[in-house]
Amino acid sequence: MNIRQIAVMLALVIGSDIASAQSIPGLSVVAVPGSYSEPVAVRAPHDGSGRLFIVQKGGSIRVVKNGALLPTPFLTVSVTTSSESGLLGLAFHPNFGKVGLPHNDEFYIAYTRPGADPRLGTTPDQVIARYTVPSLGSDVANASGTIVLRTPDLAGNHNGGDIHFGPDGYLYSSMGDGGPQNNPHGFAGCLWKKPADFDQGSCGTNPTGTQYFLLGKILRIDVDNRGGTVTADMCGSSGISPAQYSIPADNPHVGTSNTCDEIFLYGFRNPWRFSFDRQTHDLVIGDVGQNTYEEVTVQAAGVIGGNHGWSRCEGRHYFDESGTGTTCPATTGTIAPVIEYSHSFGCAVTGGYVFRGPSARLRGTYFYGDSCVGALWYATAGAAQTNWSPSGIQDTTLGVGAPYGYGEDEYGNLYIAQSNGTVYKIVSDFIFDDGFDD
Secondary structure, three states: OOHHHHHHHHHHHHOOOOOEEOOOOOEEEEEOOOOOOOEEEEEOOOOOOOOEEEEEOOOEEEEEEOOEEOOOOOEEOOOOOOOOOOEEEEEEOOOOOOOOOOOOOEEEEEEEEOOOOHHHOOOOEEEEEEEEOOOOOOOOOOOOOEEEEEEEOOOOOOOOOOEEEOOOOOEEEEEOOOOOOOOOOOHHHOOOOEOOOOOOOOOOOOOOOOOEOOOOEEEEEEOOOOOOOOOOOOHHHOOOOOOOOEOOOOOOOOOOOOOOOOEEEEOOOOOOEEEEOOOOOOEEEEEOOOOOEEEEEEEOOOOOOOEOOOOOEEOOEEOOOOOOOOOHHHHHOOOOOOEEEEOOOOOOEEEEEEOOOOOHHHOOEEEEEEOOOOOOEEEEOOOOOOOOOOOOOEEOOOOOOOEEEEEEOOOOOEEEEEOOOOEEEEEEOOEOOOOOEO
16 A cells, blocks of 8 residues: 555545545446456457456456356456556447448557657557457467557556547546646647657757657547558658558647647546447546546547646645635636545546446446545446536445456446456346336
């Protein structure tokens, strides 16, 4: 347990700012078969197989099929595992496993690997790579893949690393701000390239040293339309043609010179886990705070681009920007969080999912947690920039371990990947609206 976690636990013991214990009647968790090493994500391929894929930070993906953990990993890759680095994300192509459709054998991973391109410096890089399976339904993937995008990183923490295909068919990925406390280099707000020069105002103006880019962002790329010529504003391509992706025409910075066209959203510290609400298509992002506040923000479906505040704001409060109170987003024109909580509750938010599964009673409930404390929290999902938790943190009181990540299966059931190596399924014993048990 690190110093930050110890401080949080002491605050929970001696402080008066305690989460309200408002358990959801009939809610419980059931362990998924198997024990896992640092599971960070749970994914389903939506191919009708009912399989679950468990992403382990150390570099392997395990498969649960027909209620049993298969002995052979789906994929094993070599990764850098220092601090928060490792194998961090998995996204199956929307056509995965569907006979006769293009790209039906493809999936994507996000991971940290040693720096290999001298133009990107010597520190590890954050990488998105494409892999395939030898045949539809295969439980073991082909061992070699293709690097699609890479960006240099500065430290072993604040990697982001989550990836999902959005409802629009594009691939979204999260990148942390590079790791140093207080965003000293200004990476989170820079839309172009800059060195680690301790000058937040030097975005695009200092060509000396290793140039960093795409940090503190949510990226959005088109991985289906590939093979074209790399342009100067495709920062993550490393200038290598043919390109392994293209840029969606409506990305917010397309057509503006000296901006990285992959950027969809910016102003994040460490958007470690995010998800799409499968009903509203809203993008829900858990962004880890620094000294005082954690936050969950929402990018409303159909809204292109935006600044989510860091490091001008931490949650609804001022950070770099001068001011007091909770009006920082309104003052700065940044996107306000829907959930904010202080470090009296936790110290590193783990963004979750809005439940849209078979239990009617749970639909519209956002489940999330904090990796510094063992709890499953919930809120009622609403619109972007509204308060989803007006009564403060609501605790399910289930007493589960610290969450590293969440996931959903093809039916909309939710899962929790715990730091202790257990993966849980969230279940309810309430009756369906149609009269059948869950």
